[in-house]
């Protein structure tokens with residue numbers, strides 16, 4: 738069962754996850770009434786830029802992260818940002834957002850210049866995450882586990898990252914058993930979502946290319962984290 742240290746670790750991660758969120762005034766922009774492809778792309782770019790800042794702050798609160806090699810810290814953030822944003826935007830769809838953000842976010846994503854071949858797997862993923870009815874602890878721990886994935890490109894000290902990721906996996910497994918006693922495979926299903934996230938990262942790289950082909954501009958922060966422009 739869950740040790741004192743594991744309870745403390747979960748508390749730190751959940752508090753960081755709750756503390757760092759997109760500012761309400763940015764989220765509210767989703768409710769604007771222009772729905773052109775251009776307008777949607779600009780809004781989603783603003784959301785993504787704000788969400789990256791949120792992910793960076795959340796990551797800095799993960800115990801031990803700031804003690805990693807600095808280049809590895811950057812490699813982990815660059816390698817996981819898209820996956821962390823899929824997880825976060827999935828929660829927007831699953832929780833009944835006040836004044837129906839979720840329907841609006843979906844509509845803007847569907848009409849932002851993303852081709853159908855990417856929209857289908859993207860929304861299949863969203864459906865599968867929503868169907869898991871993840872608790873806040875599970876969302877926060879799964880996001881930290883995704884960020885602390887040792888085999889991201891250019892990570893030098895894999896072991897140092899594994900040492901941070903393993904305790905998170907141990908406590909997530911126990912949290913899943915406690916919160917979904919009737920579903921012994923729940924933890925395995927959560928980890929299965931991480932595999933599906935990897936394929937979405939691949940699709941996402943192609944989405945970026947097709948946006949750029951149509952001369953779409955990104956913000957400096959997104960260009961840096963996604964190595965574009």
Ligand SMILES: CC(C)c1onc(-c2c(Cl)cccc2Cl)c1COc1ccc(-c2ccc3c(C(=O)O)csc3c2)cc1
Nearest residue numbers: 758759764778781782784785788819822823825826829846
């Ligand atoms: C550059 C841009 C066009 C882009 O490129 N790929 C993706 C992209 C897409 Cl289209 C899907 C998945 C991942 C990415 Cl990076 C995106 C848009 O990324 C988003 C990132 C994050 C949110 C997001 C998060 C939280 C919340 C909350 C909340 O927490 O209360 C309220 S509103 C909201 C909105 C939306 C969109």
